[in-house]
Amino acid sequence: MDSTAGDALFSFEDQLNSPRTRGSLSDEFIQKQMDDEKKNKKKLVWVYVHVHGSFGGEKSGCGALLRDQQFFPLGVWSRIIPVEERISDLYSQLKAVSLDVNMALKYKNFGLEIYSSSKYVLKVIEHAWTLVMQQESRTTENGAGRGGGRGAAVFNYPSCGECATSVINLCNEYTKDILLPDDKKDFDKVHSLLTSIMSDVLELRKEGLFGFHVLPADSISARNAAAEFLANLGEDRDMNISEVFECEELSNILFEEAHE
Numbered sequence: 001m002d003s004t005a006g007d008a009l010f011s012f013e014d015q016l017n018s019p020r021t022r023g024s025l026s027d028e029f030i031q032k033q034m035d036d037e038k039k040n041k042k043k044l045v046w047v048y049v050h051v052h053g054s055f056g057g058e059k060s061g062c063g064a065l066l067r068d069q070q071f072f073p074l075g076v077w078s079r080i081i082p083v084e085e086r087i088s089d090l091y092s093q094l095k096a097v098s099l100d101v102n103m104a105l106k107y108k109n110f111g112l113e114i115y116s117s118s119k120y121v122l123k124v125i126e127h128a129w130t131l132v133m134q135q136e137s138r139t140t141e142n143g144a145g146r147g148g149g150r151g152a153a154v155f156n157y158p159s160c161g162e163c164a165t166s167v168i169n170l171c172n173e174y175t176k177d178i179l180l181p182d183d184k185k186d187f188d189k190v191h192s193l194l195t196s197i198m199s200d201v202l203e204l205r206k207e208g209l210f211g212f213h214v215l216p217a218d219s220i221s222a223r224n225a226a227a228e229f230l231a232n233l234g235e236d237r238d239m240n241i242s243e244v245f246e247c248e249e250l251s252n253i254l255f256e257e258a259h260e
Helices: 012-017 027-041 089-106 119-141 152-159 161-178 187-207 225-231 241-246 248-258
Strands: 045-054 061-067 073-080 110-116 211-216 237-239
Touching (some): 045 089, 061 089, 061 225, 073 225, 089 110, 089 187, 089 225, 119 187, 119 211, 161 187, 225 248, 237 241, 241 248
Parallel strands (some): 045 110, 110 211
Antiparallel strands (some): 045 061, 061 073, 073 237
16 A cells, blocks of 8 residues: 555545646536535435455456445455456456446445555546546536536536547547556556446436545555455455355454454
8 A cells, every 4th residue: 555645536526626627627617516515415425435456367356345434334246357357457456446336326325435555546547537527517618418508518417428428538538648658558448447437437426426535545544455355255246244244254354444
């Protein structure tokens, strides 16, 4: 783990206020997003997620763990990464994030905090999300989006195929800039997975998501050991709560993490 609490990356409000982003967004768009987030915080249920991707060997895989505000597990998943997709540590870590965001689609009206031990992956996601928000702001200014009219695109954006295509093109144009040299050789696969993650986050927003935070796993002294255990399990598993506690090693890890 190579980060500190000061490296917590973004919520909608944090990202809107960052100097890098603010210059690209209209004042009207910024104010609307901040007002929506503050309003929804009053009735919010936070969902906390720890993710990890393991690269190398036969047990290359990813794990994701959803927890409620009392740190109790809501969902536990592990996936084997197919041989043809065992291309890099970055890709494995992104697979874990993708797994988590996809599984979170069944929750409504919540804030999502994702913790990963890979600061590099967090930086890549932050970069992609910044581009998505910039495109959304421009779309709003142009009065585009299903239903048309100034401001309509903020609500309808995830359903607008034209906008989604623009975001994909925008991500494609700039994603290479943030990848390390060794990862650029697998750009097509990395970009496709990253685009899928962004699409799922936009879908989550349509379903009620208002806060999206991505943070280093050690920012709250969380060791991420449960997610690492799941990533190295070497099985495709969707565990219910009884199965989680039947797995002695995993339940011990969860107990230790909950009492840190």
